[in-house]
Amino acid sequence: MVDAALADGTAHRRSVFEVFARRLPGGRRYGVVAGTGRLLDAIDRFRFGDAELAWLEAEGVVRRPTLDWLADYRFAGDVTGYREGELYFPSSPVLTVEGGFAEAVLLETLILSVLNADSAVATAAARMVSAAGDRPLAEMGGRRTHERAAVSAARAAWIAGFSATSNLEAGRRWGVPTMGTAAHSFTLLHDTEEDAFQAQIDAMGAGTTLLVDTYDVTEAVETAVRLAGAELGAVRIDSGDLPTVVSAVRQQLDRLGATSTRITVTNDLDEYAIAGLAASPVDSYGAGTRLVGGSGHPTAGFVYKLVERADEDGSMRPVAKRSAQKAGSGGRKWAFRLLADGIATTERVVVSDAEPTLAGARQVTVPLMTAGLADHAHVGVAGVRAAREHHAAVVRELPQEGTRLSPGDPAIPTDLG
Amino acid sequence: MVDAALADGTAHRRSVFEVFARRLPGGRRYGVVAGTGRLLDAIDRFRFGDAELAWLEAEGVVRRPTLDWLADYRFAGDVTGYREGELYFPSSPVLTVEGGFAEAVLLETLILSVLNADSAVATAAARMVSAAGDRPLAEMGGRRTHERAAVSAARAAWIAGFSATSNLEAGRRWGVPTMGTAAHSFTLLHDTEEDAFQAQIDAMGAGTTLLVDTYDVTEAVETAVRLAGAELGAVRIDSGDLPTVVSAVRQQLDRLGATSTRITVTNDLDEYAIAGLAASPVDSYGAGTRLVGGSGHPTAGFVYKLVERADEDGSMRPVAKRSAQKAGSGGRKWAFRLLADGIATTERVVVSDAEPTLAGARQVTVPLMTAGLADHAHVGVAGVRAAREHHAAVVRELPQEGTRLSPGDPAIPTDLG
Incomplete structure (x- = not known):
């Protein structure tokens, strides 16, 4: 994809990718986002070394312009999303990655591997802690x-x-x-x-x-x-x-x-x-x-989908797959948790290019990486401790039904506006 | 365990650990051993560096004699077992590790992590290939x-x-x-x-x-x-x-x-x-x-159990847990696959300190590592290719019932003698 997009000039189109889960496995009531701190660090270190480039060249996987582009690769885009330890629900925009198409699409496997693995464990762990x-x-x-x-x-x-x-x-x-x-x-x-x-x-x-x-x-x-x-x-x-x-x-x-x-x-x-x-x-x-x-659910089911990208003239346009079963929802998204007396009632998702505000709601989407630089509060040992504290705080917002172990509906509905 | 065993002098008792699965998950007919080549390489490289030792010391996890012992750690024992790609059944002695107690018990987590993860994928993969x-x-x-x-x-x-x-x-x-x-x-x-x-x-x-x-x-x-x-x-x-x-x-x-x-x-x-x-x-x-x-079964269910160890006078003695549900079978084991017209009929497991022979049967247990040196045929890219070829050969030995996807008995019975 990168090779073809570099060749036809679309590789640098500004693009917005979104990580979300279509559903919670096994009728679970909520999921727990984990891996974010590991991921930000991994994105920061994501490079193609001599050994990788030599192999790609020898195997003819990509052509010379792509090899040169990969040799200089360093993610310089923006990442916003849910804090590590945060709860998520179906269609929650857990992570949003904005950058050139090639620079952002290259991270898909890394992002999904880390978030799918760690969130699957954290979600199971939260249910055990609750029990x-x-x-x-x-x-x-x-x-x-x-x-x-x-x-x-x-x-x-x-x-x-x-x-x-x-x-x-x-x-x-x-x-x-x-x-x-x-x-x-x-x-x-x-x-x-x-x-x-x-x-x-x-x-x-x-x-x-x-x-x-x-x-x-x-x-x-x-x-x-x-x-x-x-x-x-x-x-x-x-x-x-x-x-x-x-x-x-x-x-x-x-x-x-x-x-x-x-x-x-x-x-x-x-x-x-x-x-x-x-x-x-x-x-x-x-x-x-x-x-x-x-x-029983070793992966969280997160996918990484292009939701918005620039036209040739640079103006941004929401995009979404249209075919059966897997239709997505286009546009750059921001999440808020609506609360009543400290108890969550709704996951409100707002589509907007600029960061919106929603009075009285808790802002769930926060900046995680700006121009390729990770926010230090989210990484390393301090990030893990912050995530644990954040999780303990937000799990207390769940309605009583929300911690039931039996299969059922998500603890709160997601309102896509 | 290592700390206490070094202190009371039992750490160097010659010990034999065995990797086996009590059952095949989900009524599967066979399992596929994978990870062996990765494991042999990882055992070869298993060391405690300055960062690890400093952390263990600062946290007071173990005492000074243990820190010194860990600083010099290098596995120098023997490993025999099933070739990578081989089929296994309940109680198959998939891997046998022989060395001092401390030197061999230290590898438990590494050995089980690698074999449990890779064999779970290989087993699922083999069923998909068959389908x-x-x-x-x-x-x-x-x-x-x-x-x-x-x-x-x-x-x-x-x-x-x-x-x-x-x-x-x-x-x-x-x-x-x-x-x-x-x-x-x-x-x-x-x-x-x-x-x-x-x-x-x-x-x-x-x-x-x-x-x-x-x-x-x-x-x-x-x-x-x-x-x-x-x-x-x-x-x-x-x-x-x-x-x-x-x-x-x-x-x-x-x-x-x-x-x-x-x-x-x-x-x-x-x-x-x-x-x-x-x-x-x-x-x-x-x-x-x-x-x-x-x-549906992300781990192969392998465990790592002490099956034989030296007494104070150096003579070897089979050992096994005796309590409910998880009773093991003591003694050093060797596996043979009995075949009739090229089709497997029985997994014969022989308890013996010395390597036995069994006329007309295929020897399943082979040397993998001797005095800490891995047999090169099993590691690296060549090892992967050999494992693929070995798997293709042995899967053809399965009886017709053995490749059924439906839950049932193992393809062949295990005869523990």
Whole structure:
């Protein structure tokens, strides 16, 4: 596309691309935007190096003028959109990219990859957080997704309200609080379960979390309290019928005087399993497989569509696909959230070339990158922290129906004007 | 775990870890191992740099002896397992890692992340290839998964029989054949669809693939053939009721004399949608969202379990978790595929410390890494090509029932002896 557009002179037509989702998967009530900070940084660093250019040339993928153009590529356009951590609904204009056609179309794959992956995890995470109520959730899914996606998933889950991650690189890179667990292999490595527990207590102190389901849970809990005393931090249960096992372990811990020892459970938990444990004496959850897989929806369904572009004379014109099922809505868009007594009622989307104002509504679309320079508030460790805070604030705006786990309509309607 | 095991002296106990899946998700008949080549290379490069060590020290994650041990870390153990592209079944010992406990347990997350992600895509891809019969399939899912996972997914799909990818980095990095498409935005950029088609034909020649569903499909096909003539390579359809639209377009192309112009379809295709188009005059498919999401199962479900380790006196002892639901099977394992007239009948798993032989059976477990050195046949571009060839050979061993898309039992039983 870039090659052909450079040749026929349309490559530099001013263009506006929009990221949006046609629907929320699985009858979900809202989605959570994540990945924005990673994306702004990635756009800033997006270049074609010698190795890439040599390969494109050798393979004949594009012609010489395009190779030269790619060698100088650096995005110099504008990006506006939803803050990271913000909620979105069907047709929410989550991100708007404005620049020359070639410069903006080249970013499509990068933009969609980052936002689709991270928002899928954040959306699933938010539902689990909602189901867990006041109980903390730890992200433990690094082993169930691509090694790089694992780091991003831990970041996205934290933005959506998780308390910690087992992914140390997410701690180092993004400032996400980290935690660790012992695996069954650590118990099996030792001659006895008691040896394993003692080694862990010696290394980590009595406040550690002991894994009690390698052999017999009741025996393991007895051993754990005998070795660590009532100061034992927690026990982890990773198998069995959790409501039954958890209740029995709680009673046993209390009988042994370990009334402040917590119980943490893991085992392919999703938002429904977490909700199903609400009445059980669980103190914290670890979620992995289902979380990093977006709880059945591993991609957010965002698309990147041209919604406006310049004519030959430079005047801007809204454009949209017209064929069946996938019709889009043209024009540059800005979103506002209408609120009544602090509760969201409508996602109002306004089509306008200039930034509009809407009295009494919360402005959802904000500047993210201007002339190729990212707004620093949204990137790096500070950006992640801001996203987490923003998410916590806006999720409180949801109407009561909006946090239901069951399939249904979006929490609020989108008004496209 | 490493910190505690270094402190109590168990860290260096010789240990054998095994990667296996307890079941195949969704009643699938077989799984496809992928990621092996990427993994061997990643193990070879797995180090703790100054930045990582400084962070671990500052955060107090581990103590000084562990920091020193990590600074010198380099895996020097052995890895055996299934070749990349091989089929696997429940309890197949897909990978076996042997080394000191600490040196081998440290690789758990890396090993599972790579194999779980890539095998999920390869398994879904193999089912789509099987459903597509002789028609070629292109991987187009880069926008629906994490930006790095996208490259690995293209690689995994090619190993499992896809013909090409739209991911240029997968072409550059792994030698996967690449292809491109025009998006709706390219048509919308131009003043008319005719302008867009002409620009593309000028750049790519008449053999290009024109996207015909931005406005009216019938008009677009007429325009496409008028501009490109009967040499028009292909038209792509990305929306609508595909069987109906495809039939109409085929008839129209034939009426216009473009009898050799091919029809390619894309639009959230999975193995079932592809099978449903078997009777339609489709020439090739593009699969994206569903492919990179593992067609509903984004992770392969592999776990990494300690199956054998040394006692204090150095003698090896099989170990296994004993509690409910997740009981494992101890001991070092080797797999053989029993065949009758070239068709697989049984996955025979033999527990043995030394490499056994089994007359008349195909040896599935092969050496992959010895004393920390990867076998070159399995890594890099050559490894990918070998994996694709191996997959094509072994998928032909499946019994007829084994390629059914419907849920059911594994294609062959696993005999754990």
